[in-house]
Amino acid sequence: MSYVLEVERVVKTYGQTQALKEASLKVREGTCFGLLGPNGAGKSTMMKMITGILQPDRGTIRVFGQENRKPMDAIRSQIGYVPQEITLHDELSANQNLKFLGQTQGVRGAELQQRLSEGLAQVGLSDRAKDTVGSYSGGMKRRVNLLGALLHQPKLVILDEPTVGIDPQSRNLIFEMIKELRGRGTTIIYSTHYMEEVEALCDDVAIIDHGQVIAQDSLHGLLDQHATQAVYVEAEGLEQAPELASVSEVTAKGRGWVLQSAEPLSVMQQLTTLLVGKGSRVRALELMHPSLESVFLKLTGTQLRDG
């Protein structure tokens, strides 16, 4: 199997704070790799080390098979990095910003102009290309910010929380761009704390928390290994959580209850018997899909949104 990125036992410390603690990752070529973790988990530090912006205190990072401890133009010219911040000049137009970003990646002249026009059309901003970026919405800026990292057609695209604080339209456009990139064989590393984004986009996932990679596998592999199955029930007269055999945990959700269990069919059978016996009117009784939320909860003991 060919890996575009191999991170081995990387340690990074800022003063007294250890941002990464012997973190390891492997990213397969042509996949979309999700790096999932709460704010402050070490995702951005990991991203910056992959691009060579930061150097690890210990450990090794190999990109395209080459160690990137030293600045290596051959590696960097194949990476497109979209930082978490919107790094655009508000005073300049989208055209000017993108020309600048494209040129810093070595694309020039007619080739740059063509890619720029195509890219702006793809992100739905052709008609606003000459407007100053300062007049754009947050979502529009995010789209330009992303496009600026793609003009040199990199083989590896690193996206650090590219959808923070944006509108659904911009989110969908960014998702479309990512799917198209993956379709062309580009490897994508996607950092986020939104589980639904990872579930929608990523082939492989690593969960990072407190500077440690606590799990890494394909999305399905993680769900199979770690997600607890659950049953959702909502019925009249079911004010108290039902106490049933083989249920490991019960949590309230909306007007009903989520019952986690390794034997969900048995739980459903018990619930049916219980509710029929009580004569309760059942509003919902369903088997829940395993989610990354439950994986994260199981592995870290906290909800991801708790931060």
Place this chain on the structure above:
Amino acid sequence: MVRTIASKEIALQLKDKSVIFWLFVLPIVFIVIFASIFNASGTTSYTVPYYDADGSGQSQQLVGILEGIDGFELETDAERPLQEQLSQISEGRQTMLLVIPEGFGERMMSGEQAEVQLHRDATQDAAVGPVLGVLEGVAGRYQEEKLRAVMTEYVPGEAVEGLLAAPVTVNDIREQATENDPIAQIVPGYTVMFVFFAMISMITRFLKDRSSGMLSRLQGTTMKPRQYLMGMWIPHILIVFIQSAALLTFGRVVYGLQLGNLLALSVIVLALAICVTGLGLMLSMVVGSENMGLGLVQIIALGGAILGGLWFPFEMLPAFVQTMGQFTPQYWAQQGLQDVLLRGAGVGDIWPNLLILLGCGTVGLALAVTAFPRFARKAAA
């Protein structure tokens, strides 16, 4: 890569209206204000209020002599009592009053020593000084006339003139200079002072690149640190060069300032631009915040302006200030510019000035290059 960064930087500067204000509008306003003040001061006459309590022919003769002196005007308000006029001085509403006391004429006629009184506000020495000097000169002329009258009785007329002639005379000969008017001090002075404020926009741009994540993003490209520094530096050299050229051209067009040898002028302005931006580059790397940068630039720009003789002719400054001033780049820039503007100096005549300015710029650049890795690490963290 250098061209890419420089082009972007120029585009950003052109969009920033405050740059136009700081670099061009404000210096021109200062030049116009100070040129108006100092140009007008060359033709101003001193108006001396007087009170003639004597009213004799001798007192009127004295008033006539004083009115005949260039730059002096006498005015009197005979209707107001003397005491009231004197109280105006003690209350700070009048600077001085020349009083010719009663009996002045009689004492003159009898050969006794007569006095006139100059009442003045003790806090206004600078304004009263020239008047006092003129009065002492007039008193000396009275003494000379008295001596001449006595000597004429005993010595032949020609010999009297010989005896009364001053043993030493001073002949004022001007060489190698066009007329030294205030404009030749003000225009280059304020040009040099305001180019140092260009360091503020350099600091702002570097810190913005760092805080916005742009520098971090660029570090992920094939860009080299030296390319980034050069790309950010060159546009500011151009801006300072254009700023200086515009202000000197303004002086030429509006006030007829002689620009001298244009090659030498261009070279000294370029050296000044390299010096200022080199120091600006160094400051950008070491300041912790924009406010800190603003404070340091003000100290450098205004402190250097005082010490370097940008506000007043350097020769008028106290000796210890002159000594300190020679350690400021502003001094060498101003002297170099004035050598070109006033004395027609060529490039060969101002080489020490060029060397010092380029040296300052080079030291600034070297320190900036040394400090850049630390600056970049802060951007990445």
